[in-house]
Amino acid sequence: MKANEQYCTFSLAGLHFGIPVEQVQEVIRPQDMTPVPLAPSVISGLINLRGQIVTAMDLRRRLGLPARPADKPPMNIVVRNDDSALSFLVDAIGDVIEVTAETFEEPPDTLTGEARELILGAHKLDGRLLLVLDTARTMALQPA
Amino acid sequence: MNEIDEVVGEFLVESYENLDLLDRDLLLLEGDPRSATTLASVFRTIHTIKGTCGFLGFAKLESVTHVGENLLSKLRDGVFVLDATITNELLAMVDVVRGILGQIETTGEEGDGDYSALVGRLAALAEGQPLAALDEGQPLAGPAEDQPVAAPAEDQPVAPAEDQPPAAPARGQRRGGATKGRARTPAGAVPAGAGAGPTPVPDTVTPADDDGEPAAAALPRLGELLVSVGAVSPDDIRTVLTAQAEGDPRRVGELLVDRGAATQAEVGLALRAQLAEAATVPDSRSNRPDSTIRVDVGLLDRLMTLVGELVLARNQVLAHSSTASDRALVAASQRLNQITTELQEGVMKTRMQPIGTIWGKFPRVVRDLSVTCGKQVRIEMQGADTELDKTIIEAIKDPMTHLVRNSVDHGIESPEARTAAGKPAEGRLLLRSFHEGGQVIIEITDDGGGIDGGRVRAKAVERGLLTPEQAERMSDREALNLIFLPGFSTATAVTNVSGRGVGMDVVKTNIERIGGSIDLQSWPGEGTTLRVKIPLTLAIIPALIVRCGGSRYAIPQVNLLELVGLDGDQVATAIESLHGAAVYRLRGQLLPLVYLRSHFGLEPAPEGDGLNIVVLAADGRRFGLVVDGVHDTEEIVVKPLGVHLKGISAFAGATIMGDGRVALILDTLGLAQRAGIVGETRDRALDHATTETTVSAAHDGQVVLLAEAGGSRIAIPLAKVDRLEEFPASAVERAGHREVVQYRGQILPLVRVGPLLSLFGGEPVEPETISVIVYREANRAIGLVVDRIVDIIEQSLTVDALTRAPGMDGSIVVGERVTDLLDVRHVVEAAALDIYDPAEAAP
Numbered sequence A: 001m002k003a004n005e006q007y008c009t010f011s012l013a014g015l016h017f018g019i020p021v022e023q024v025q026e027v028i029r030p031q032d033m034t035p036v037p038l039a040p041s042v043i044s045g046l047i048n049l050r051g052q053i054v055t056a057m058d059l060r061r062r063l064g065l066p067a068r069p070a071d072k073p074p075m076n077i078v079v080r081n082d083d084s085a086l087s088f089l090v091d092a093i094g095d096v097i098e099v100t101a102e103t104f105e106e107p108p109d110t111l112t113g114e115a116r117e118l119i120l121g122a123h124k125l126d127g128r129l130l131l132v133l134d135t136a137r138t139m140a141l142q143p144a
Numbered sequence B: 001m002n003e004i005d006e007v008v009g010e011f012l013v014e015s016y017e018n019l020d021l022l023d024r025d026l027l028l029l030e031g032d033p034r035s036a037t038t039l040a041s042v043f044r045t046i047h048t049i050k051g052t053c054g055f056l057g058f059a060k061l062e063s064v065t066h067v068g069e070n071l072l073s074k075l076r077d078g079v080f081v082l083d084a085t086i087t088n089e090l091l092a093m094v095d096v097v098r099g100i101l102g103q104i105e106t107t108g109e110e111g112d113g114d115y116s117a118l119v120g121r122l123a124a125l126a127e128g129q130p131l132a133a134l135d136e137g138q139p140l141a142g143p144a145e146d147q148p149v150a151a152p153a154e155d156q157p158v159a160p161a162e163d164q165p166p167a168a169p170a171r172g173q174r175r176g177g178a179t180k181g182r183a184r185t186p187a188g189a190v191p192a193g194a195g196a197g198p199t200p201v202p203d204t205v206t207p208a209d210d211d212g213e214p215a216a217a218a219l220p221r222l223g224e225l226l227v228s229v230g231a232v233s234p235d236d237i238r239t240v241l242t243a244q245a246e247g248d249p250r251r252v253g254e255l256l257v258d259r260g261a262a263t264q265a266e267v268g269l270a271l272r273a274q275l276a277e278a279a280t281v282p283d284s285r286s287n288r289p290d291s292t293i294r295v296d297v298g299l300l301d302r303l304m305t306l307v308g309e310l311v312l313a314r315n316q317v318l319a320h321s322s323t324a325s326d327r328a329l330v331a332a333s334q335r336l337n338q339i340t341t342e343l344q345e346g347v348m349k350t351r352m353q354p355i356g357t358i359w360g361k362f363p364r365v366v367r368d369l370s371v372t373c374g375k376q377v378r379i380e381m382q383g384a385d386t387e388l389d390k391t392i393i394e395a396i397k398d399p400m401t402h403l404v405r406n407s408v409d410h411g412i413e414s415p416e417a418r419t420a421a422g423k424p425a426e427g428r429l430l431l432r433s434f435h436e437g438g439q440v441i442i443e444i445t446d447d448g449g450g451i452d453g454g455r456v457r458a459k460a461v462e463r464g465l466l467t468p469e470q471a472e473r474m475s476d477r478e479a480l481n482l483i484f485l486p487g488f489s490t491a492t493a494v495t496n497v498s499g500r501g502v503g504m505d506v507v508k509t510n511i512e513r514i515g516g517s518i519d520l521q522s523w524p525g526e527g528t529t530l531r532v533k534i535p536l537t538l539a540i541i542p543a544l545i546v547r548c549g550g551s552r553y554a555i556p557q558v559n560l561l562e563l564v565g566l567d568g569d570q571v572a573t574a575i576e577s578l579h580g581a582a583v584y585r586l587r588g589q590l591l592p593l594v595y596l597r598s599h600f601g602l603e604p605a606p607e608g609d610g611l612n613i614v615v616l617a618a619d620g621r622r623f624g625l626v627v628d629g630v631h632d633t634e635e636i637v638v639k640p641l642g643v644h645l646k647g648i649s650a651f652a653g654a655t656i657m658g659d660g661r662v663a664l665i666l667d668t669l670g671l672a673q674r675a676g677i678v679g680e681t682r683d684r685a686l687d688h689a690t691t692e693t694t695v696s697a698a699h700d701g702q703v704v705l706l707a708e709a710g711g712s713r714i715a716i717p718l719a720k721v722d723r724l725e726e727f728p729a730s731a732v733e734r735a736g737h738r739e740v741v742q743y744r745g746q747i748l749p750l751v752r753v754g755p756l757l758s759l760f761g762g763e764p765v766e767p768e769t770i771s772v773i774v775y776r777e778a779n780r781a782i783g784l785v786v787d788r789i790v791d792i793i794e795q796s797l798t799v800d801a802l803t804r805a806p807g808m809d810g811s812i813v814v815g816e817r818v819t820d821l822l823d824v825r826h827v828v829e830a831a832a833l834d835i836y837d838p839a840e841a842a843p
Helices: A113-118 A135-139 B006-031 B036-056 B059-076 B084-107 B116-127 B142-146 B148-155 B167-174 B177-184 B222-228 B234-245 B252-259 B264-280 B284-291 B297-321 B327-350 B362-373 B390-411 B415-420 B453-462 B468-473 B476-484 B504-513 B568-574 B668-674 B682-689 B691-700 B824-830
Strands: A004-012 A015-020 A024-028 A043-049 A052-058 A075-081 A084-090 A092-100 A119-125 A128-133 B352-354 B377-382 B387-389 B427-436 B439-446 B517-523 B527-535 B540-548 B551-556 B560-566 B575-578 B581-586 B589-595 B611-618 B621-627 B629-637 B651-656 B662-666 B703-709 B712-717 B721-728 B733-735 B738-743 B746-752 B769-777 B780-786 B788-794 B808-814 B817-822
Touching: A004 A075, A004 A084, A004 A128, A015 A092, A043 A084, A043 B662, A075 A092, A075 A135, A084 A135, A092 A119, A113 A119, A113 A135, B006 B036, B006 B084, B006 B362, B036 B059, B059 B084, B059 B116, B084 B116, B222 B234, B222 B264, B234 B252, B252 B264, B297 B327, B327 B352, B352 B390, B362 B377, B362 B390, B362 B427, B387 B390, B390 B427, B390 B439, B390 B504, B390 B527, B453 B468, B453 B476, B476 B504, B476 B517, B504 B517, B540 B611, B540 B621, B551 B629, B560 B568, B568 B575, B568 B611, B575 B589, B575 B788, B581 B621, B589 B611, B611 B629, B611 B668, B621 B668, B629 B651, B662 B668, B703 B769, B703 B780, B721 B738, B738 B780, B746 B769, B769 B788, B780 B824
Parallel strands: A015 A128, A052 A084, B377 B427, B551 B662, B589 B621, B712 B817, B746 B780
Antiparallel strands: A004 A015, A004 A092, A024 A075, A043 A052, A075 A084, A119 A128, B352 B387, B427 B439, B439 B527, B517 B527, B540 B551, B540 B629, B560 B611, B575 B581, B581 B589, B611 B621, B651 B662, B703 B712, B703 B788, B721 B769, B733 B738, B738 B746, B769 B780, B808 B817
């Protein structure tokens, strides 16, 4: 872990998450979504990102969190990995914050399930925890 | 693997292109050995390769091209005329060069292949045979090398100077290559007198004499220049050329100086003038590279994406401006509209390539193959400039090559057979390409023996692909298309070229994969035409937009056969169930239905609405896709799906609609496979070709209609069943002693099956509607009235003849129930109907 790292933060079902800013291509407002039948359930659909068709992944589902209320349209965090882009659907976008390695701690053993695989650990911030997501693992999805 | 640096990479790309050109030019030259322009082009190509590889330090490549160049210079100077032997060796050289280039590409090194034999043969050919008589040790080329005036011509790549130093072959020979080569391949090095070797041409005086070749097309020759400046007389030149033709290895300039006909200074001046001329001689081919540049395909793809984006932005602007009152804005958006459209077309064109880029190698393929097969084949091409998208060009390259090889190997007969059949010994293979209705048609026509439908049938039976009965019933055209089945080949002999029975099915699959189709027509004794239809591009395709469960989907037009719309009240009767599978009768044939909603796990559409059936073709089979609604046809830009969705075979990609939303593109084949319409393997491929046969063979027990009549189950061969209808009981009228109904403007006599079979005594209860099986025989229809239509099944039926009874052909077991197989003929006769009597049949 580098000494100082900048995270793009977002919230999901009351939890605070962060992914390294350099992995984020852009953050965009709720988009028209085209659902894809037969797709894995974590795939919410397709969005049109300036002519490029990007798959949108529901992070709540990915992390096994309760479903998002229907009246709250999700924000998109477009992340890029090698050649493919993927949009993470999140509840709300937070600030970009800078953290130091000292505040980081590995997840406790009591964290189990799918989330255990995807959460690298947490930064202990004032009054809250910033959960660090493993972007590559989250993007990679075993074919359903 | 060594990393190939940029210069070498460039060199490879350029050289591959040059080699393709060389292949073509050499074959052109074989047809017209004295064409000065072609010779100059061939020479230039080799010279360029030689020059560059010398510069890059590829010694082997250089040595091979060097001897080739020398041979070519002799040809160009008219010392020999190109013949089959020389062509073979030069083509062999092209192959060797290609091989070495391949080595360089993969390893960065030239490899350790030994090419001395080829070098020797080429050197021997270049020697010019009378020259061979000279002592090898004699320093033939000494003077030329020492002469400073000759130097510019030697290193000038584009200057086909009249005389090239014969030093190189002599050098190669001194290395011992020539003698070795000659020993290995005597045929290639037979002296000219034997006829097989290069033929001396004594009468080449000036280019103007060469077949009337326009002098402007070639460079002015040294002799001409000297004559024109008055330095020498035409007679001097003639004498010198004769001496050369007779084997004097020295160059024209040299000989002239030796004879005292001209001074070294004069020759030097003339050589310089020749070089200057070379720089200005217009040559269509050499101009081409200047007007084109290499562009990375990735960049073009990116441009394409951006243009698609622009189109969407344009659409939005247009939508706003249509309601705007600002005239300037309206005018500007109109201009934007026009420019965008043109830009879109322009960018699409950048991805287009003429089909000639793949045809270019066919003359060579055909030549090599016809030599191997001992045939004479002339290839002709029409419409080589027809343009196709690059991706399509890539996709059809291999199938096309296969088809061409097949035509030469199987299509065109041996010269003897052709002569015996009264045809010219040389076969003709015609490649044609043209646009038709938004598609590109490619035809491969040979004037060979054609395909014999009977032989195809016999083969299919022999291979167990058909039963003899099926084969007999098959039309010739159907039979011909059997060759597209896996494991089929009519070649009597398996050659190393084709005939192993793999191929045509793969060709068909590959062509269908890109949305194309292939059709075959053949006239025994006259030839065969293969017609391949392919879309212009895969990037932008016409598609039908349908609606289902609130989303729009695009269906590629190529898969679309027709649309069927059913009203709400029609649905209940028109859709039948075949053992749980929904079917619709489309002109008498059962069309399996796939409900897109249920396939996608959506709620079924509300009852009572109409039904939209999109009739699609997948792998030769039809099925009906039931969707909520059908919109227009649109041109859509196909975009790939992300990695998470690639595995869903139901989708071929996605596209962005005019309103900026994404729509999925349905993959017809994938859908059909998912729905079980088409097997993963093509094992059922025969079913399509033999639909009629299968059905008419149903009496042996395959497809039967189950119905209930008089409380018992009966089965009727489906083949004879025309339609299933329901009539209100009130529609039944009486004509004489018969019951009839009016049906499609005709009178349909009815037979009540239940009472006829006397299965139950007493009058059956008269329902409000009657179910009628319209049964057709010999163009007359009768209606068999049954209580209920149960099902249509397809299964192997074993008829128990013991149960044969009047009106029954026997009993069969269907779904664990004993069912009587109705003898319709008997039933009809028993009803005293006369549909079998043609005399009375006329209405």
